[in-house]
Amino acid sequence: QSALTQPPSASGSPGQSVTISCTGSSNDVGGYNYVSWYQQHPDKAPKVVIYQVSKRPSGVPDRFSGSKSGNTASLTVSGLQADDEAVYYCYSYAGVNNQGVFGTGTKVTVL
Amino acid sequence: EVQLAQSGAEVKKPGQSLKISCKDSTYTFTHYWVAWVRQMPGKGLEYMGMINPGDSDSDTRYSPSFQGHVTISADKSINTAYLQWSSLKASDTAIYYCARFRSDTDVFDMWGQGTMVSVSS
Numbered sequence: 001q002s003a004l005t006q007p008p009s010a011s012g013s014p015g016q017s018v019t020i021s022c023t024g025s026s027n028d029v030g031g032y033n034y035v036s037w038y039q040q041h042p043d044k045a046p047k048v049v050i051y052q053v054s055k056r057p058s059g060v061p062d063r064f065s066g067s068k069s070g071n072t073a074s075l076t077v078s079g080l081q082a083d084d085e086a087v088y089y090c091y092s093y094a095g096v097n098n099q100g101v102f103g104t105g106t107k108v109t110v111l
Numbered sequence: 112e113v114q115l116a117q118s119g120a121e122v123k124k125p126g127q128s129l130k131i132s133c134k135d136s137t138y139t140f141t142h143y144w145v146a147w148v149r150q151m152p153g154k155g156l157e158y159m160g161m162i163n164p165g166d167s168d169s170d171t172r173y174s175p176s177f178q179g180h181v182t183i184s185a186d187k188s189i190n191t192a193y194l195q196w197s198s199l200k201a202s203d204t205a206i207y208y209c210a211r212f213r214s215d216t217d218v219f220d221m222w223g224q225g226t227m228v229s230v231s232s
Contacts, residue, residue: 001175003155034217038156045208045225046148046156051218089156093217099172100217102148105155 004029004090004103011109012080020106022073022090028101030071034093037066037075040105041086049088050075077108085110115209115223122229123199130195131226133209140190141165144212146219147183147194151205159183161212162192199230 005023012018022029022037029035035053038046048057050066053073063078073092077084090103118132133145146161160173164185171183185192192209207226210219 003157032217036218038219040156045222046210046219047222048218048220051216051220055216057218057220087155091156091158091219097175099161099174100158102156102158 001028001094001101004092004101006088006090006103006106008104009107009109011111012077013111014080014082016080017076017078018080018108019074019076020088020090020108022075022092022103024071024073024092024094024101026071028092028094029068029073029090031095032093033068035066035068035073036091037064038089038091039084039086040089046089080110082110084108113224115211115221117207117209117223117226120227120229122231125198125200125230125232127199127230128195128197129199129228130193131207131228133192133194133223135190135192135211137211137221138190139211140185141187144214145185145192146210146212147181147192148208148210148219149177149205150208150225156208159194159207164190164192199228201230201232203228204230 037050040046049064053068054066116134144161147159149157159177163170209223211221
């Protein structure tokens with residue numbers, strides 16, 4: 001099972017928005033509405049920011065939103081803040097045999 | 112408060128065995144799956160597999176990439192999950208995270224702090 005494809009980097013100024021893509025196939029992203037997104041700050045454990053494509057866990061600001069179209073899921077961070085600077089990973093269910101797969105990760109820089 | 116507390120860093124030689132742990136203090140150990148995720152130095156997250164401690168047979172699943180290379184187990188009596196190797200390789204050098212996995216929503220909603228495993232001769 002190959003990793004889902006994400007752009008290596010994305011950036012934006014404070015207050016702006018940034019959108020990260022996560023491309024898979026009909027066997028994972030396109031086949032199920034089980035895409036989640038994780039934020040990882042340097043030397044820290046990941047933290048979920050979006051699950052089931054577009055749902056936000058309690059405590060996650062509504063500046064974080066998710067969507068999906070076909071085999072590509074997206075995470076948008078609006079109103080960028082300094083603390084949003086981190087690496088973001090997508091994850092998708094990939095069926096009973098393969099179970100699940102992470103994306104390659106996108107480093108978001110707040111300029 | 113650390114809700115998934117992982118064992119400390121390990122330094123091992125190739126060929127040695129190792130078992131690292133993840134203790135759940137949330138009193139929900141048998142309600143959810145516990146997964147393991149690898150992060151090699153400077154690299155991304157990789158799903159390794161998971162175990163359902165609440166299942167009578169402790170249903171365990173492995174990613175095809177890790178099947179046969181590691182063993183995942185759990186001890187319900189002490190709310191602890193394990194990841195073990197019988198013969199380490201230098202390429203096993205990585206941070207290993209345990210995470211609580213909710214199968215109803217397919218999300219890793221709680222993570223341990225990570226265990227650094229270094230394998231070098």
